[in-house]
Amino acid sequence: MPNISNKGMKMPESPIRKLVPYAEDAKKRGTKVYHLNIGQPDIKTPEVALNAVRNAEIEVLEYSRSEGSEEYRTKLANYYKNRGIEVDANEIIITTGGSEALLFTLGTVADYGDEIIIPEPFYANYNGFATASGLNVVPVISSIENNFALPPIEEFEKLISDKTKAILICNPGNPTGYLYSKEEIKKLAQIAIKHNLFIIADEVYREFAYDGAEHYSILQEEGLEDYAIMIDSVSKRYSMCGARIGCLVSRNKKVMQTAMKFAQARLSPPTFAQIASEAALDTPQSYFDEVIEEYVERRDLLISELQKIEGVKVAKPKGAFYCIAELPVENADDFAQWLLEKFDLNGETIMVAPAAGFYSSDNVGLNQVRIAYVLKKENLVKAAQILNEALKAYNA
Known part of the structure:
Protein backbone atom coordinates (compact mmCIF):
# COMPACT_ATOMS: atom_id res chain seq x y z
CA MET A 1 0.00 0.00 0.00
CA PRO A 2 1.12 3.64 -0.42
CA ASN A 3 3.09 5.15 2.45
CA ILE A 4 1.66 7.58 4.97
CA SER A 5 3.45 10.96 5.17
CA ASN A 6 6.19 11.48 7.74
CA LYS A 7 4.25 14.50 8.93
CA GLY A 8 1.22 12.31 9.53
CA MET A 9 3.28 9.69 11.34
CA LYS A 10 4.72 12.38 13.63
CA MET A 11 1.33 13.92 14.38
CA PRO A 12 0.77 13.40 18.13
CA GLU A 13 -2.35 11.84 19.60
CA SER A 14 -4.46 14.05 21.81
CA PRO A 15 -3.86 13.23 25.49
CA ILE A 16 -7.34 14.65 26.06
CA ARG A 17 -9.16 12.35 23.65
CA LYS A 18 -7.01 9.25 23.13
CA LEU A 19 -8.58 7.40 26.05
CA VAL A 20 -12.14 7.90 24.76
CA PRO A 21 -12.50 4.28 23.50
CA TYR A 22 -11.69 2.98 26.99
CA ALA A 23 -14.23 5.35 28.51
CA GLU A 24 -16.87 4.20 26.03
CA ASP A 25 -16.15 0.55 26.88
CA ALA A 26 -16.47 1.36 30.59
CA LYS A 27 -19.86 2.95 30.00
CA LYS A 28 -21.00 -0.11 28.00
CA ARG A 29 -20.13 -2.23 31.05
CA GLY A 30 -22.44 -0.02 33.10
CA THR A 31 -19.74 2.06 34.80
CA LYS A 32 -20.45 5.75 35.30
CA VAL A 33 -17.51 7.88 34.15
CA TYR A 34 -16.83 11.34 35.55
CA HIS A 35 -15.12 13.28 32.76
CA LEU A 36 -12.31 15.37 34.19
CA ASN A 37 -10.31 15.06 30.98
CA ILE A 38 -11.81 17.71 28.73
CA GLY A 39 -12.69 21.38 29.05
CA GLN A 40 -16.34 21.01 28.13
CA PRO A 41 -18.20 23.30 30.56
CA ASP A 42 -21.54 22.17 31.94
CA ILE A 43 -22.58 25.83 32.21
CA LYS A 44 -25.59 26.64 30.03
CA THR A 45 -25.01 28.50 26.77
CA PRO A 46 -26.57 32.01 26.92
CA LEU A 281 -21.96 39.46 22.78
CA ASP A 282 -25.20 40.78 24.31
CA THR A 283 -24.80 38.40 27.26
CA PRO A 284 -25.12 40.46 30.48
CA GLN A 285 -22.20 40.78 32.90
CA SER A 286 -24.29 39.00 35.52
CA TYR A 287 -23.83 35.77 33.51
CA PHE A 288 -20.05 36.00 33.82
CA ASP A 289 -20.20 37.02 37.47
CA GLU A 290 -22.22 33.90 38.27
CA VAL A 291 -19.99 31.66 36.15
CA ILE A 292 -16.78 32.95 37.72
CA GLU A 293 -18.21 32.57 41.22
CA GLU A 294 -19.15 28.98 40.39
CA TYR A 295 -15.70 28.15 39.02
CA VAL A 296 -13.94 29.67 42.03
CA GLU A 297 -16.05 27.52 44.32
CA ARG A 298 -15.31 24.43 42.20
CA ARG A 299 -11.59 25.22 42.13
CA ASP A 300 -11.36 25.74 45.88
CA LEU A 301 -13.33 22.57 46.59
CA LEU A 302 -11.31 20.45 44.18
CA ILE A 303 -7.93 21.73 45.40
CA SER A 304 -8.99 21.11 49.00
CA GLU A 305 -10.08 17.55 48.22
CA LEU A 306 -6.93 16.76 46.23
CA GLN A 307 -4.71 18.07 49.00
CA LYS A 308 -6.27 15.51 51.34
CA ILE A 309 -5.00 12.63 49.19
CA GLU A 310 -1.69 11.20 50.32
CA GLY A 311 1.12 11.74 47.84
CA VAL A 312 -0.77 14.17 45.59
CA LYS A 313 0.68 17.60 44.80
CA VAL A 314 -1.45 20.20 43.05
CA ALA A 315 -0.86 23.70 41.73
CA LYS A 316 -3.55 26.28 42.50
CA PRO A 317 -4.80 27.91 39.29
CA LYS A 318 -5.52 31.64 39.06
CA GLY A 319 -7.60 31.39 35.89
CA ALA A 320 -9.25 29.11 33.30
CA PHE A 321 -10.71 25.88 34.78
CA TYR A 322 -7.87 23.39 34.86
CA CYS A 323 -5.23 22.28 37.29
CA ILE A 324 -2.21 20.01 37.08
CA ALA A 325 -1.93 17.35 39.78
CA GLU A 326 1.17 15.28 40.44
CA LEU A 327 0.26 11.74 41.49
CA PRO A 328 2.18 9.05 43.39
CA VAL A 329 2.47 6.91 40.24
CA GLU A 330 5.29 6.39 37.76
CA ASN A 331 3.19 6.52 34.62
CA ALA A 332 -0.01 8.56 34.52
CA ASP A 333 -0.89 7.20 31.05
CA ASP A 334 -0.99 3.67 32.42
CA PHE A 335 -2.91 4.81 35.49
CA ALA A 336 -5.49 6.73 33.45
CA GLN A 337 -6.13 3.71 31.23
CA TRP A 338 -6.30 1.40 34.27
CA LEU A 339 -8.94 3.67 35.82
CA LEU A 340 -11.20 3.05 32.83
CA GLU A 341 -10.38 -0.60 32.17
CA LYS A 342 -9.99 -2.16 35.58
CA PHE A 343 -11.25 0.09 38.38
CA ASP A 344 -14.53 1.35 39.68
CA LEU A 345 -15.83 2.47 43.06
CA ASN A 346 -19.44 1.45 43.50
CA GLY A 347 -19.86 1.37 39.72
CA GLU A 348 -18.16 4.73 39.12
CA THR A 349 -14.75 5.83 37.85
CA ILE A 350 -13.02 8.93 36.50
CA MET A 351 -11.35 9.95 33.26
CA VAL A 352 -8.31 12.24 33.46
CA ALA A 353 -5.88 13.60 30.86
CA PRO A 354 -2.28 12.35 31.32
CA ALA A 355 -0.09 15.46 31.38
CA ALA A 356 2.93 14.14 29.46
CA GLY A 357 1.09 15.09 26.26
CA PHE A 358 1.08 18.73 27.41
CA TYR A 359 4.88 18.82 27.19
CA SER A 360 7.18 18.59 24.19
CA SER A 361 10.20 17.64 26.32
CA ASP A 362 10.75 13.89 26.68
CA ASN A 363 10.14 12.17 30.01
CA VAL A 364 8.56 15.22 31.67
CA GLY A 365 5.18 15.22 33.39
CA LEU A 366 4.97 11.42 33.36
CA ASN A 367 3.35 11.34 36.81
CA GLN A 368 1.05 14.32 36.24
CA VAL A 369 -2.55 14.64 35.06
CA ARG A 370 -4.65 17.58 33.97
CA ILE A 371 -8.00 17.87 35.70
CA ALA A 372 -10.78 20.06 34.31
CA TYR A 373 -13.12 21.24 37.07
CA VAL A 374 -16.10 21.58 34.76
CA LEU A 375 -18.39 19.32 36.78
CA LYS A 376 -20.84 20.21 39.53
CA LYS A 377 -19.31 20.46 43.00
CA GLU A 378 -20.88 17.26 44.32
CA ASN A 379 -19.44 15.37 41.36
CA LEU A 380 -15.99 16.85 41.95
CA VAL A 381 -16.11 15.54 45.52
CA LYS A 382 -17.07 12.09 44.24
CA ALA A 383 -14.30 12.24 41.65
CA ALA A 384 -11.70 13.06 44.31
CA GLN A 385 -12.94 10.18 46.46
CA ILE A 386 -12.65 7.82 43.49
CA LEU A 387 -9.12 9.07 42.79
CA ASN A 388 -8.11 8.50 46.41
CA GLU A 389 -9.37 4.92 46.47
CA ALA A 390 -7.99 4.23 43.01
CA LEU A 391 -4.49 5.31 43.99
CA LYS A 392 -4.61 3.01 47.03
CA ALA A 393 -5.66 0.07 44.86
CA TYR A 394 -3.22 0.86 42.06
CA ASN A 395 -0.25 1.14 44.39
CA ALA A 396 -1.17 -1.84 46.57
Whole structure:
Protein backbone atom coordinates (compact mmCIF):
# COMPACT_ATOMS: atom_id res chain seq x y z
CA MET A 1 0.00 0.00 0.00
CA PRO A 2 1.12 3.64 -0.42
CA ASN A 3 3.09 5.15 2.45
CA ILE A 4 1.66 7.58 4.97
CA SER A 5 3.45 10.96 5.17
CA ASN A 6 6.19 11.48 7.74
CA LYS A 7 4.25 14.50 8.93
CA GLY A 8 1.22 12.31 9.53
CA MET A 9 3.28 9.69 11.34
CA LYS A 10 4.72 12.38 13.63
CA MET A 11 1.33 13.92 14.38
CA PRO A 12 0.77 13.40 18.13
CA GLU A 13 -2.35 11.84 19.60
CA SER A 14 -4.46 14.05 21.81
CA PRO A 15 -3.86 13.23 25.49
CA ILE A 16 -7.34 14.65 26.06
CA ARG A 17 -9.16 12.35 23.65
CA LYS A 18 -7.01 9.25 23.13
CA LEU A 19 -8.58 7.40 26.05
CA VAL A 20 -12.14 7.90 24.76
CA PRO A 21 -12.50 4.28 23.50
CA TYR A 22 -11.69 2.98 26.99
CA ALA A 23 -14.23 5.35 28.51
CA GLU A 24 -16.87 4.20 26.03
CA ASP A 25 -16.15 0.55 26.88
CA ALA A 26 -16.47 1.36 30.59
CA LYS A 27 -19.86 2.95 30.00
CA LYS A 28 -21.00 -0.11 28.00
CA ARG A 29 -20.13 -2.23 31.05
CA GLY A 30 -22.44 -0.02 33.10
CA THR A 31 -19.74 2.06 34.80
CA LYS A 32 -20.45 5.75 35.30
CA VAL A 33 -17.51 7.88 34.15
CA TYR A 34 -16.83 11.34 35.55
CA HIS A 35 -15.12 13.28 32.76
CA LEU A 36 -12.31 15.37 34.19
CA ASN A 37 -10.31 15.06 30.98
CA ILE A 38 -11.81 17.71 28.73
CA GLY A 39 -12.69 21.38 29.05
CA GLN A 40 -16.34 21.01 28.13
CA PRO A 41 -18.20 23.30 30.56
CA ASP A 42 -21.54 22.17 31.94
CA ILE A 43 -22.58 25.83 32.21
CA LYS A 44 -25.59 26.64 30.03
CA THR A 45 -25.01 28.50 26.77
CA PRO A 46 -26.57 32.01 26.92
CA GLU A 47 -30.16 31.84 25.75
CA VAL A 48 -29.68 34.94 23.62
CA ALA A 49 -27.21 33.03 21.43
CA LEU A 50 -29.43 29.99 21.03
CA ASN A 51 -32.48 32.14 20.25
CA ALA A 52 -30.58 33.99 17.53
CA VAL A 53 -30.15 30.72 15.67
CA ARG A 54 -33.68 29.52 16.37
CA ASN A 55 -35.16 32.78 15.08
CA ALA A 56 -32.85 33.33 12.11
CA GLU A 57 -34.94 33.88 8.96
CA ILE A 58 -32.62 32.39 6.36
CA GLU A 59 -33.86 31.00 3.05
CA VAL A 60 -30.41 30.27 1.59
CA LEU A 61 -27.53 29.38 3.90
CA GLU A 62 -24.84 31.27 2.05
CA TYR A 63 -21.09 31.56 2.46
CA SER A 64 -20.05 34.38 4.74
CA ARG A 65 -17.08 36.60 3.96
CA SER A 66 -13.72 34.87 4.39
CA GLU A 67 -12.80 37.22 7.24
CA GLY A 68 -16.20 36.76 8.86
CA SER A 69 -19.29 38.95 8.71
CA GLU A 70 -18.71 42.68 9.04
CA GLU A 71 -21.52 42.95 11.59
CA TYR A 72 -19.93 40.39 13.88
CA ARG A 73 -16.40 41.79 13.55
CA THR A 74 -17.63 45.33 14.26
CA LYS A 75 -19.51 44.20 17.33
CA LEU A 76 -16.53 42.11 18.46
CA ALA A 77 -14.20 45.11 18.10
CA ASN A 78 -16.52 47.04 20.40
CA TYR A 79 -16.40 44.17 22.92
CA TYR A 80 -12.59 44.42 22.97
CA LYS A 81 -12.65 48.23 23.29
CA ASN A 82 -14.83 47.89 26.38
CA ARG A 83 -12.03 45.77 27.83
CA GLY A 84 -9.23 48.18 27.08
CA ILE A 85 -8.17 46.67 23.75
CA GLU A 86 -8.37 49.18 20.91
CA VAL A 87 -8.83 47.31 17.62
CA ASP A 88 -10.86 47.86 14.47
CA ALA A 89 -13.05 45.36 12.65
CA ASN A 90 -10.47 45.08 9.87
CA GLU A 91 -7.91 43.90 12.44
CA ILE A 92 -10.03 40.80 13.17
CA ILE A 93 -10.37 37.61 11.12
CA ILE A 94 -13.10 35.20 12.21
CA THR A 95 -11.98 31.57 12.18
CA THR A 96 -13.41 28.12 12.70
CA GLY A 97 -12.47 27.95 16.35
CA GLY A 98 -9.31 29.21 18.01
CA SER A 99 -7.57 26.17 16.51
CA GLU A 100 -7.89 27.50 12.98
CA ALA A 101 -6.72 30.92 14.15
CA LEU A 102 -3.56 29.30 15.52
CA LEU A 103 -2.97 27.37 12.30
CA PHE A 104 -3.40 30.55 10.25
CA THR A 105 -1.01 32.37 12.58
CA LEU A 106 1.72 29.72 12.44
CA GLY A 107 1.41 29.57 8.67
CA THR A 108 1.72 33.35 8.53
CA VAL A 109 4.74 33.89 10.77
CA ALA A 110 6.95 30.84 10.21
CA ASP A 111 8.31 28.54 7.50
CA TYR A 112 9.11 24.83 7.50
CA GLY A 113 11.91 24.12 9.97
CA ASP A 114 11.48 27.35 11.93
CA GLU A 115 11.14 27.36 15.71
CA ILE A 116 8.57 28.61 18.18
CA ILE A 117 9.25 28.93 21.91
CA ILE A 118 6.45 27.84 24.26
CA PRO A 119 6.48 27.71 28.08
CA GLU A 120 5.49 24.16 29.01
CA PRO A 121 3.29 22.45 29.98
CA PHE A 122 1.06 23.90 27.26
CA TYR A 123 -2.20 23.13 25.46
CA ALA A 124 -1.50 19.75 23.91
CA ASN A 125 -2.71 20.67 20.44
CA TYR A 126 0.12 23.21 20.09
CA ASN A 127 2.30 20.17 19.39
CA GLY A 128 -0.12 19.07 16.67
CA PHE A 129 -0.42 22.54 15.14
CA ALA A 130 3.38 22.85 15.04
CA THR A 131 3.74 19.42 13.42
CA ALA A 132 1.08 20.24 10.83
CA SER A 133 2.89 23.49 10.04
CA GLY A 134 6.34 21.88 9.87
CA LEU A 135 7.64 23.83 12.87
CA ASN A 136 9.79 22.81 15.81
CA VAL A 137 8.59 23.54 19.34
CA VAL A 138 11.35 24.75 21.65
CA PRO A 139 10.07 24.39 25.22
CA VAL A 140 11.00 26.47 28.23
CA ILE A 141 9.99 24.48 31.29
CA SER A 142 7.90 25.90 34.12
CA SER A 143 7.43 24.01 37.37
CA ILE A 144 4.62 22.87 39.63
CA GLU A 145 6.83 23.97 42.53
CA ASN A 146 6.05 27.65 41.83
CA ASN A 147 2.57 27.19 40.33
CA PHE A 148 3.98 27.19 36.77
CA ALA A 149 5.06 30.83 36.85
CA LEU A 150 6.82 32.33 33.83
CA PRO A 151 10.42 31.07 33.70
CA PRO A 152 13.17 33.70 34.04
CA ILE A 153 13.69 35.80 30.94
CA GLU A 154 17.25 34.48 30.74
CA GLU A 155 15.84 31.01 30.07
CA PHE A 156 13.97 32.33 27.04
CA GLU A 157 16.97 34.17 25.66
CA LYS A 158 19.16 31.06 25.90
CA LEU A 159 16.80 29.34 23.46
CA ILE A 160 16.52 32.05 20.81
CA SER A 161 18.26 31.23 17.54
CA ASP A 162 18.16 32.51 13.97
CA LYS A 163 15.29 30.05 13.38
CA THR A 164 13.14 31.42 16.23
CA LYS A 165 10.09 33.24 14.88
CA ALA A 166 7.73 33.58 17.82
CA ILE A 167 6.92 32.99 21.47
CA LEU A 168 3.51 31.45 22.13
CA ILE A 169 1.72 31.72 25.47
CA CYS A 170 -1.73 30.77 26.73
CA ASN A 171 -3.10 33.33 29.19
CA PRO A 172 -4.76 32.18 31.41
CA GLY A 173 -3.08 28.87 30.81
CA ASN A 174 -4.36 25.53 29.69
CA PRO A 175 -3.46 23.09 31.34
CA THR A 176 -2.08 24.93 34.38
CA GLY A 177 -4.58 27.70 35.03
CA TYR A 178 -1.65 30.10 35.39
CA LEU A 179 -2.51 33.78 34.89
CA TYR A 180 0.34 35.94 33.57
CA SER A 181 0.85 39.21 35.44
CA LYS A 182 1.14 42.57 33.73
CA GLU A 183 4.84 42.59 34.62
CA GLU A 184 5.37 39.22 32.96
CA ILE A 185 3.63 40.36 29.79
CA LYS A 186 5.90 43.42 29.74
CA LYS A 187 8.99 41.19 30.05
CA LEU A 188 7.82 39.10 27.12
CA ALA A 189 7.19 42.28 25.14
CA GLN A 190 10.78 43.39 25.76
CA ILE A 191 12.10 40.06 24.46
CA ALA A 192 9.92 40.33 21.34
CA ILE A 193 11.16 43.79 20.50
CA LYS A 194 14.80 43.04 21.36
CA HIS A 195 14.96 39.89 19.22
CA ASN A 196 12.39 40.88 16.56
CA LEU A 197 9.96 38.06 17.37
CA PHE A 198 6.20 37.71 17.25
CA ILE A 199 4.33 37.23 20.52
CA ILE A 200 1.29 35.00 20.03
CA ALA A 201 -1.13 35.05 22.95
CA ASP A 202 -3.92 32.48 23.17
CA GLU A 203 -6.44 34.36 25.33
CA VAL A 204 -9.54 32.19 25.02
CA TYR A 205 -9.93 32.03 28.82
CA ARG A 206 -9.65 35.80 29.35
CA GLU A 207 -12.92 36.04 31.29
CA PHE A 208 -11.81 33.43 33.81
CA ALA A 209 -9.45 35.30 36.16
CA TYR A 210 -9.87 34.72 39.89
CA ASP A 211 -9.07 36.11 43.34
CA GLY A 212 -9.33 39.74 42.26
CA ALA A 213 -6.68 39.36 39.56
CA GLU A 214 -7.20 41.06 36.20
CA HIS A 215 -6.34 39.66 32.81
CA TYR A 216 -3.81 41.80 30.92
CA SER A 217 -3.90 41.26 27.16
CA ILE A 218 -0.85 41.29 24.95
CA LEU A 219 -2.76 43.86 22.86
CA GLN A 220 -2.95 46.23 25.81
CA GLU A 221 0.84 46.54 25.85
CA GLU A 222 2.03 49.63 23.97
CA GLY A 223 4.73 49.36 21.32
CA LEU A 224 3.77 45.86 20.16
CA GLU A 225 1.71 46.86 17.13
CA ASP A 226 4.02 44.95 14.78
CA TYR A 227 4.71 42.03 17.12
CA ALA A 228 1.49 40.99 18.89
CA ILE A 229 -1.05 38.46 17.62
CA MET A 230 -4.00 37.44 19.78
CA ILE A 231 -6.03 34.25 19.47
CA ASP A 232 -9.56 34.17 20.88
CA SER A 233 -12.67 31.97 20.85
CA VAL A 234 -16.28 31.83 22.02
CA SER A 235 -15.97 28.20 23.12
CA LYS A 236 -15.26 28.71 26.82
CA ARG A 237 -16.48 32.28 27.33
CA TYR A 238 -20.06 31.45 26.41
CA SER A 239 -19.95 27.68 26.86
CA MET A 240 -20.26 27.34 23.08
CA CYS A 241 -17.58 24.77 22.26
CA GLY A 242 -19.65 23.30 19.45
CA ALA A 243 -20.03 26.62 17.64
CA ARG A 244 -16.38 26.43 16.49
CA ILE A 245 -15.95 30.19 16.21
CA GLY A 246 -12.69 31.91 17.07
CA CYS A 247 -10.66 34.81 15.76
CA LEU A 248 -7.19 36.10 14.99
CA VAL A 249 -6.53 39.71 16.03
CA SER A 250 -3.52 41.84 15.14
CA ARG A 251 -2.66 45.44 14.28
CA ASN A 252 0.14 44.24 11.99
CA LYS A 253 -1.20 44.84 8.48
CA LYS A 254 1.15 42.34 6.81
CA VAL A 255 0.12 39.66 9.28
CA MET A 256 -3.55 40.29 8.56
CA GLN A 257 -3.06 40.41 4.79
CA THR A 258 -1.19 37.10 4.86
CA ALA A 259 -3.57 35.38 7.27
CA MET A 260 -6.40 36.48 4.99
CA LYS A 261 -4.96 34.29 2.22
CA PHE A 262 -5.33 31.26 4.49
CA ALA A 263 -8.86 32.38 5.36
CA GLN A 264 -9.75 32.64 1.68
CA ALA A 265 -8.31 29.19 0.98
CA ARG A 266 -10.73 27.60 3.41
CA LEU A 267 -13.56 29.84 2.07
CA SER A 268 -15.42 31.03 5.18
CA PRO A 269 -16.34 30.38 8.81
CA PRO A 270 -19.77 28.84 9.55
CA THR A 271 -22.72 31.20 9.14
CA PHE A 272 -25.11 29.97 11.83
CA ALA A 273 -22.33 29.87 14.40
CA GLN A 274 -21.42 33.48 13.61
CA ILE A 275 -25.05 34.48 14.17
CA ALA A 276 -24.97 32.79 17.57
CA SER A 277 -21.59 34.31 18.45
CA GLU A 278 -22.67 37.81 17.49
CA ALA A 279 -25.78 37.49 19.63
CA ALA A 280 -23.73 36.10 22.52
CA LEU A 281 -21.96 39.46 22.78
CA ASP A 282 -25.20 40.78 24.31
CA THR A 283 -24.80 38.40 27.26
CA PRO A 284 -25.12 40.46 30.48
CA GLN A 285 -22.20 40.78 32.90
CA SER A 286 -24.29 39.00 35.52
CA TYR A 287 -23.83 35.77 33.51
CA PHE A 288 -20.05 36.00 33.82
CA ASP A 289 -20.20 37.02 37.47
CA GLU A 290 -22.22 33.90 38.27
CA VAL A 291 -19.99 31.66 36.15
CA ILE A 292 -16.78 32.95 37.72
CA GLU A 293 -18.21 32.57 41.22
CA GLU A 294 -19.15 28.98 40.39
CA TYR A 295 -15.70 28.15 39.02
CA VAL A 296 -13.94 29.67 42.03
CA GLU A 297 -16.05 27.52 44.32
CA ARG A 298 -15.31 24.43 42.20
CA ARG A 299 -11.59 25.22 42.13
CA ASP A 300 -11.36 25.74 45.88
CA LEU A 301 -13.33 22.57 46.59
CA LEU A 302 -11.31 20.45 44.18
CA ILE A 303 -7.93 21.73 45.40
CA SER A 304 -8.99 21.11 49.00
CA GLU A 305 -10.08 17.55 48.22
CA LEU A 306 -6.93 16.76 46.23
CA GLN A 307 -4.71 18.07 49.00
CA LYS A 308 -6.27 15.51 51.34
CA ILE A 309 -5.00 12.63 49.19
CA GLU A 310 -1.69 11.20 50.32
CA GLY A 311 1.12 11.74 47.84
CA VAL A 312 -0.77 14.17 45.59
CA LYS A 313 0.68 17.60 44.80
CA VAL A 314 -1.45 20.20 43.05
CA ALA A 315 -0.86 23.70 41.73
CA LYS A 316 -3.55 26.28 42.50
CA PRO A 317 -4.80 27.91 39.29
CA LYS A 318 -5.52 31.64 39.06
CA GLY A 319 -7.60 31.39 35.89
CA ALA A 320 -9.25 29.11 33.30
CA PHE A 321 -10.71 25.88 34.78
CA TYR A 322 -7.87 23.39 34.86
CA CYS A 323 -5.23 22.28 37.29
CA ILE A 324 -2.21 20.01 37.08
CA ALA A 325 -1.93 17.35 39.78
CA GLU A 326 1.17 15.28 40.44
CA LEU A 327 0.26 11.74 41.49
CA PRO A 328 2.18 9.05 43.39
CA VAL A 329 2.47 6.91 40.24
CA GLU A 330 5.29 6.39 37.76
CA ASN A 331 3.19 6.52 34.62
CA ALA A 332 -0.01 8.56 34.52
CA ASP A 333 -0.89 7.20 31.05
CA ASP A 334 -0.99 3.67 32.42
CA PHE A 335 -2.91 4.81 35.49
CA ALA A 336 -5.49 6.73 33.45
CA GLN A 337 -6.13 3.71 31.23
CA TRP A 338 -6.30 1.40 34.27
CA LEU A 339 -8.94 3.67 35.82
CA LEU A 340 -11.20 3.05 32.83
CA GLU A 341 -10.38 -0.60 32.17
CA LYS A 342 -9.99 -2.16 35.58
CA PHE A 343 -11.25 0.09 38.38
CA ASP A 344 -14.53 1.35 39.68
CA LEU A 345 -15.83 2.47 43.06
CA ASN A 346 -19.44 1.45 43.50
CA GLY A 347 -19.86 1.37 39.72
CA GLU A 348 -18.16 4.73 39.12
CA THR A 349 -14.75 5.83 37.85
CA ILE A 350 -13.02 8.93 36.50
CA MET A 351 -11.35 9.95 33.26
CA VAL A 352 -8.31 12.24 33.46
CA ALA A 353 -5.88 13.60 30.86
CA PRO A 354 -2.28 12.35 31.32
CA ALA A 355 -0.09 15.46 31.38
CA ALA A 356 2.93 14.14 29.46
CA GLY A 357 1.09 15.09 26.26
CA PHE A 358 1.08 18.73 27.41
CA TYR A 359 4.88 18.82 27.19
CA SER A 360 7.18 18.59 24.19
CA SER A 361 10.20 17.64 26.32
CA ASP A 362 10.75 13.89 26.68
CA ASN A 363 10.14 12.17 30.01
CA VAL A 364 8.56 15.22 31.67
CA GLY A 365 5.18 15.22 33.39
CA LEU A 366 4.97 11.42 33.36
CA ASN A 367 3.35 11.34 36.81
CA GLN A 368 1.05 14.32 36.24
CA VAL A 369 -2.55 14.64 35.06
CA ARG A 370 -4.65 17.58 33.97
CA ILE A 371 -8.00 17.87 35.70
CA ALA A 372 -10.78 20.06 34.31
CA TYR A 373 -13.12 21.24 37.07
CA VAL A 374 -16.10 21.58 34.76
CA LEU A 375 -18.39 19.32 36.78
CA LYS A 376 -20.84 20.21 39.53
CA LYS A 377 -19.31 20.46 43.00
CA GLU A 378 -20.88 17.26 44.32
CA ASN A 379 -19.44 15.37 41.36
CA LEU A 380 -15.99 16.85 41.95
CA VAL A 381 -16.11 15.54 45.52
CA LYS A 382 -17.07 12.09 44.24
CA ALA A 383 -14.30 12.24 41.65
CA ALA A 384 -11.70 13.06 44.31
CA GLN A 385 -12.94 10.18 46.46
CA ILE A 386 -12.65 7.82 43.49
CA LEU A 387 -9.12 9.07 42.79
CA ASN A 388 -8.11 8.50 46.41
CA GLU A 389 -9.37 4.92 46.47
CA ALA A 390 -7.99 4.23 43.01
CA LEU A 391 -4.49 5.31 43.99
CA LYS A 392 -4.61 3.01 47.03
CA ALA A 393 -5.66 0.07 44.86
CA TYR A 394 -3.22 0.86 42.06
CA ASN A 395 -0.25 1.14 44.39
CA ALA A 396 -1.17 -1.84 46.57
